[in-house]
Amino acid sequence: MAKRVSLSGNEAVAQAMRQINPDVVAAFPITPSTEIPQYFSQFVANGQVTTEFVPVESEHSAMSACIGAAAAGGRVMTATSANGLALMWEMLYIAASSRLPITLAAVNRALSGPINIHNDHSDTMGARDSGWIQLYGENAQEAYDNFIMAVKIGEHPDVQLPVMDCFDGFITSHAVENLEMLEDEEVKAFVGENRVAPYALIGQEPVSMGPLDLPPYYFEHKRQQAEAMKNAKRVILEVAAEFEKLTGRKYGLFEEYRMEDAEAAIVILNSSAGTAKAVVDSLRAEGKKVGLIKIRVFRPFPAEELAEALSKVKAVAVMDKADSFSAAGGPVFTEVRSAMYGRADGKIVVSYIYGLGGRDVTTNQIEKVYNDLFSAIETGKYEVYNYVGVRE
Amino acid sequence: MPNLKELSKKPARLTGGHRMCAGCGAPMVVNWVTKALKEGDKAVIANATGCLEVSSFLYPYTAWKDSWIHSAFENAAATISGAEAAYNAMKRKGRIDETYKFIAFGGDGGTYDIGLQSLSGAMERGHDMVYVCYDNGAYMNTGIQRSSATPFGADTTTSPAGKVVPGKQQFRKDLTQIMAAHNLPYVAQTVAPVPGTKYMFDLYNKSEKAIYTKGANFLNVLTPCPRGWRIEAATELDVIKAAVETCWWPLYEVENGKYKLTYKPAEKKPITEWLKLQGRFKHLLKPGNEHLVEKIQAEVDRRWERLLELCGEKEIAKAEVAASNK
Numbered sequence: 108m109a110k111r112v113s114l115s116g117n118e119a120v121a122q123a124m125r126q127i128n129p130d131v132v133a134a135f136p137i138t139p140s141t142e143i144p145q146y147f148s149q150f151v152a153n154g155q156v157t158t159e160f161v162p163v164e165s166e167h168s169a170m171s172a173c174i175g176a177a178a179a180g181g182r183v184m185t186a187t188s189a190n191g192l193a194l195m196w197e198m199l200y201i202a203a204s205s206r207l208p209i210t211l212a213a214v215n216r217a218l219s220g221p222i223n224i225h226n227d228h229s230d231t232m233g234a235r236d237s238g239w240i241q242l243y244g245e246n247a248q249e250a251y252d253n254f255i256m257a258v259k260i261g262e263h264p265d266v267q268l269p270v271m272d273c274f275d276g277f278i279t280s281h282a283v284e285n286l287e288m289l290e291d292e293e294v295k296a297f298v299g300e301n302r303v304a305p306y307a308l309i310g311q312e313p314v315s316m317g318p319l320d321l322p323p324y325y326f327e328h329k330r331q332q333a334e335a336m337k338n339a340k341r342v343i344l345e346v347a348a349e350f351e352k353l354t355g356r357k358y359g360l361f362e363e364y365r366m367e368d369a370e371a372a373i374v375i376l377n378s379s380a381g382t383a384k385a386v387v388d389s390l391r392a393e394g395k396k397v398g399l400i401k402i403r404v405f406r407p408f409p410a411e412e413l414a415e416a417l418s419k420v421k422a423v424a425v426m427d428k429a430d431s432f433s434a435a436g437g438p439v440f441t442e443v444r445s446a447m448y449g450r451a452d453g454k455i456v457v458s459y460i461y462g463l464g465g466r467d468v469t470t471n472q473i474e475k476v477y478n479d480l481f482s483a484i485e486t487g488k489y490e491v492y493n494y495v496g497v498r499e
Numbered sequence: 500m501p502n503l504k505e506l507s508k509k510p511a512r513l514t515g516g517h518r519m520c521a522g523c524g525a526p527m528v529v530n531w532v533t534k535a536l537k538e539g540d541k542a543v544i545a546n547a548t549g550c551l552e553v554s555s556f557l558y559p560y561t562a563w564k565d566s567w568i569h570s571a572f573e574n575a576a577a578t579i580s581g582a583e584a585a586y587n588a589m590k591r592k593g594r595i596d597e598t599y600k601f602i603a604f605g606g607d608g609g610t611y612d613i614g615l616q617s618l619s620g621a622m623e624r625g626h627d628m629v630y631v632c633y634d635n636g637a638y639m640n641t642g643i644q645r646s647s648a649t650p651f652g653a654d655t656t657t658s659p660a661g662k663v664v665p666g667k668q669q670f671r672k673d674l675t676q677i678m679a680a681h682n683l684p685y686v687a688q689t690v691a692p693v694p695g696t697k698y699m700f701d702l703y704n705k706s707e708k709a710i711y712t713k714g715a716n717f718l719n720v721l722t723p724c725p726r727g728w729r730i731e732a733a734t735e736l737d738v739i740k741a742a743v744e745t746c747w748w749p750l751y752e753v754e755n756g757k758y759k760l761t762y763k764p765a766e767k768k769p770i771t772e773w774l775k776l777q778g779r780f781k782h783l784l785k786p787g788n789e790h791l792v793e794k795i796q797a798e799v800d801r802r803w804e805r806l807l808e809l810c811g812e813k814e815i816a817k818a819e820v821a822a823s824n825k
Contacts, residue, residue: 309589
C-alpha cells in the first residue's frame with residue numbers, strides 16, 4: 108500500500124534510491140543535488156541498503172565509476188547538476204554508446220558562466236544529444252515516479268540506455284511537498300531485485316568493452332544506438348502503463364492540459380508547468396481557449412505525437428528555460444517547430460526564453476504569452492523569437 | 500625466487516595478435532603483471548586510452564583473455580574503482596562465487612598527467628585494486644609528445660631539441676613518490692624484465708605483492724618504447740639496464756610506509772651510460788652541452804641520495820663502517 112508523505116524532491120529521489128537498493132551509487136556533491144548523495148550515504152551508514160557508495164573526487168570520476176560498475180553488471184545510480192553534469196560530458200556519451208543503463212538524478216541548475224546555483228535547464232538541454240533518455244518532471248511526485256520508472260526503461264532488453272530524471276533545482280529539489288510513496292517491496296518488485304545484464308565484466312565469460320571502433324563498424328554501432336532510442340519510446344509507454352496499474356498515476360510522453368478545443372497553447376517543461384496550469388485555469392474561467400503541453404520525454408523526442416497534439420491549435424508558444432545561442436530560438440522550440448513541419452503546418456509557432464539563472468516566472472508573464480498568442484492570431488503580426496521576464 | 504620454467508608454463512593473458520609496435524615493452528609488462536595472478540583467479544582489467552588500448556582491442560578483435568574495459572583517457576582508475584565496487588556489492592548479495600582481481604593499466608600520459616586526479620581519488624578511497632603505470636616517458640600514442648614523465652633534455656615532438664632550446668626543460672615528476680605520499684599499502688617502482696639480471700623477477704614479485712596485498716596499490720614500470728626513445732628494439736633491454744645501473748630509475752618499494760631498495764647497483768654508472776644509448780638524447784652529448792649532462796647527473800645524484808636516506812641505506816652504510824672499524 109502506498110503512503111502519503113511530505114518530502115522534498117531530493118529526499119523523495121533519495122528514498123526511491125533506497126527502495127531500489129542499487130549495487131553502486133557514485134556521486135560528487137554539487138548544489139542543488141547534493142542532498143541526494145547525502146541522504147543516500149546515511150542509508151548506507153545505517154545499513155538500510157547493501158549498496159557500495161563511492162564518494163568520488165569529481166563528477167567525471169562519478170560517471171566513470173558508474174560506467175565501470177554498470178559494465179561489471181551492477182545496477183548503478185548517481186545525481187548531479189549544472190557544472191557537475193558538464194564535467195561528466197565526455198563520459199555521458201561513453202555511457203550511452205556502451206549501452207549501459209545508469210540512472211542519473213539531474214537536478215536542473217543554470218550552467219556557468221557566470222556561476223549561478225539556481226534553476227534553469229541549460230545543463231540537461233546541453234546534454235540532450237549525449238544519447239541519454241531524458242525524462243522531465245513537474246514536482247517531487249513526478250521526480251520520484253520517473254526515477255523508479257527510469258530503472259526499468261533503461262534496463263529493458265530493447266533499450267539498454269542510461270536515463271536522466273530531470274527536475275528543477277530548489278523549486279522541486281528543496282521544496283517539501285506531499286506525495287505518495289510506494290512500499291519498499293512494491294518498488295523492488297517493480298524494478299526487479301537485480302539488474303539482468305546481457306553481458307558483463309563480472310560473473311560471465313570474459314568480455315572486452317570499449318574498443319577502438321574504426322570506420323568499418325563505428326557507424327553500425329551508432330545506428331544500433333539510434334534504434335535503441337527509437338525502441339525507448341515504446342518501452343517508456345509500456346513501463347508507464349505498468350506503473351499506472353501499480354499506482355493509478357498516468358504518465359505519457361507528455362501531458363496535455365485542457366488542450367481540447369484550445370486555440371492558443373504553451374509547450375513547457377518541469378515546474379513552470381504548474382505555474383502555467385494556474386494561468387490556463389484562470390483564462391479558461393474567462394472563456395479563453397487556452398491549453399498546455401508539458402513534455403515529459405524529451406529524449407527520445409515525441410515528434411509525431413506532439414505534432415498531432417498541436418494539430419488543432421492556431422498558435423503555439425514554446426517556452427525554453429535555456430537558450431541555445433543559435434540566435435534562432437530555444438532548444439525545445441526548434442525541435443517542436445521541426446516536429447510540426449509537414450504534420451501540423453500553417454500554425455503560428457513562437458519561442459519564449461524565460462527564467463534563466465533562476466529568474467522567477469510569474470503568472471503575469473505566462474498570461475502575457477497567451478495574450479501575445481491571441482494578438483498574433485487576430486492581427487497576424489508577431490515576433491518569433493522572444494524573451495520574457497528580462498530587462499531589455 | 501620464482502621458477503622461470505614454471506612461470507613460462509602459465510598461459511599469457513594478453514595473447515599475440517595485438518598490434519603493438521615491434522619491441523614495445525607494454526605487452527611484456529602486462530604479461531608479467533598478469534602472470535602474478537593465481538590460477539583460478541579472474542581479473543577485470545581497465546585500460547586508459549593509449550598505445551596499449553588502441554592496439555589490443557580493435558573491434559571486433561580483442562587480445563585480452565580477461566574481462567577488459569576501456570572508457571576514456573583520464574579515468575582508468577575511476578572506471579576500475581566502479582567495477583570493484585559493483586563486485587563487492589554483488590559478492591555481498593551472493594551473486595558471484597569467483598574471486599576477481601582489479602587491475603588498471605595506463606601509460607604515463609594517462610597516469611602522470613591527464614589521469615592524475617582520477618588516480619589519486621581511487622587510491623585514497625582504498626579500492627582493492629592495482630594501478631600499473633607503464634611509463635615510457637612521453638605521449639607515444641599521439642606521436643611522442645612530452646609528458647611530465649619525460650626526462651630532462653629529451654627530444655620530443657612538443658619539446659623538440661632546437662638551435663636555442665635543447666629538448667625538454669624540466670626534470671620529470673616523481674610519481675612513485677607522489678603515490679607513496681598517499682600512504683598506500685604497497686607502492687613500487689620497477690622495470691620491464693631484463694633476463695640475466697638480479698632484477699629479472701622484480702616486476703613479477705612486485706606484481707604479486709601488489710595484487711595480493713589488500714587495498715589500493717601502485718606500480719610504476721619503466722617500459723621501453725623504441726620509437727619514442729629512438730633506439731633499436733634489439734638494444735632496449737640494455738637501455739633498461741642502464742636506467743637501473745645509473746640510478747636514473749631506482750628499483751624500490753614502499754610497504755606500509757617503509758621504504759626498501761630492492762636492487763642496489765654494485766657501482767653507480769655515470770648518467771651518460773643511459774643517455775648515449777638513445778637517439779632522443781643525442782644532442783645532449785654534442786660538444787658544448789657538457790653543462791646539461793652535468794645538470795642531469797646532479798639531479799640524478801640528488802634524487803638517489805634522498806632515496807638512500809628514505810630506504811635507511813645511509814644508516815646501514817654507517818653501521819657497516821662502524822662495524823668494520825671495530
